[in-house]
Amino acid sequence: MLALADFFVAIIETEISIAPRHLVALLPLFPRVKLAQGLWLLSWCATVAGATTFTLGCLLKTELRRRAEVMDNTDIHVVPNTLMIVGLASLGINYFASKICQDALDAGRFPRWKNFLKPYFAVSCFFTVLMLLSVIMSYAMKGSLESSLKAGLRNGIRFYKDTDTPGRCFQKQNIDRLQMEFECCGNNDFRDWFEVQWISNRYLDFGSKEVKDRVKSNVDGRYLVDGVPFSCCNPRSPRPCIQYHLTNNSAHYNYDYLTEELNIYLRGCREALVHYYMGLMNTIGAGVLSIFILQGSVLVSLRFLQTAMEAVAGKENTEIETEGYLLEKGVKDTIMEYLDPVLKFFLLKNGGKVEEGAAADKPAAVP
Known part of the structure; x- marks a missing residue:
């Protein structure tokens, strides 16, 4: 019991001695x-x-x-x-x-x-x-990464066709490589390509009735199709890639776009890039x-x-x-x-002391 008491006394003395530190x-x-x-x-x-x-x-x-x-x-x-x-x-x-x-x-x-x-x-x-x-x-x-990619991919898809525009000449190449490397299609999914004209006017025959009808049917005069670029095609698909009329089952033999998961990449590029980064x-x-x-x-x-x-x-x-x-x-x-030292360097404390000194020197009001 005496040894135990001495042990606690030693602990108390040690704590007292190191209290400031x-x-x-x-x-x-x-x-x-x-x-x-x-x-x-x-x-x-x-x-x-x-x-x-x-x-x-x-x-x-x-x-x-x-x-x-x-x-x-x-x-x-x-x-x-x-x-x-x-x-x-x-x-x-x-x-x-x-x-x-x-x-x-x-x-x-x-x-x-x-x-x-x-x-x-x-x-x-x-x-x-x-x-x-x-x-x-x-x-x-x-x-922040997701919002940045959302806006950037939207612009990239919109300017995909502008291969003759300075500053955008390589946009098509970049998007195609991106979709093939990350096995993705579009921003959110492949339907994003349905909302933009991704085929340049130089490759459209405006003498064709089909082209004229598609352009006239759109308010903005764009040539919109339910198709995607070749880079969306999945090479693991057992059948040749279907790029156009993706949602039209009658346009292709033995085809159901809801079950043809291997035909094109279904994951959006934003999801793929966010996951990667x-x-x-x-x-x-x-x-x-x-x-x-x-x-x-x-x-x-x-x-x-x-x-x-x-x-x-x-x-x-x-x-x-x-x-x-x-x-x-x-x-x-x-x-x-x-x-x-930092506060003194910026004269913050000195300014406070001056104000305090000025307040102290101010004469008190005479009652």
Whole structure:
């Protein structure tokens, strides 16, 4: 019973002693050396991970630019742009982390980092949080991606026939390749082709009664048909592809358009592209999330090493037991400590002091 009482007394004394600080770890000389050596290796692993993040951002950027002709806006590019920025920043952050770990093995060289570490941690935390935001955005951009593809594919189908118009010469080629590569047809489905004139006027015989009747029957004077381009044809179909009169069963022998699933692709290209890009971004997001955890581990470990080495600075006996901690103050006080220099830089606090001083100098009203 006496030993148990002593145990609880020791816990209470420890908690009282570390109350001003948060997440304290006792680090004698040997654990400090092992922490510095392990953190040096971890920082180089994080450097490679930063290069990987930059590469993943470039890969996603390239894939998005490949389909730029069927995307209406560039909002989705914020994800790869953020990944590239964070990846490059991670290279610098972890390079300096490795140098700090090297100097931590020599108590005489470590103090030269004293004035550098505070802004270093502020910048590192900012880009680490930005990495987490890029992961969240990669999962949350589905709505923006879908609306962008919806408008872009609609315009791509509408301009499919304009092979002689400057700026749209390759629109037909791009749409055909897209439909064959992703095995899709139209925007929502193949019926989208029924609503646009996708055959150029140069290939229509306006002397033909059928062409004249179709053009006159349309309010806008367009030549509309219940047919689709050849790129909608499914090569796995057992019969030759039926492109025209798709909904007219009597126009073809032994044909029922409701059951002929293999004749053309039934899935819309928007659905196919959203599935492809979201799968790509979700995979990249999972990879970047693991890199974020690695980057966070480097910063937390480096903070413990820094605070432990600060207690050794200027002392001859480097074998003393020191304390490494994550936060010296509370979270709010720590944030304000880092924000104060920024606020002073923009003269926000000075302006407040001037106003307070002006209010203090104002004479009180005489009753």
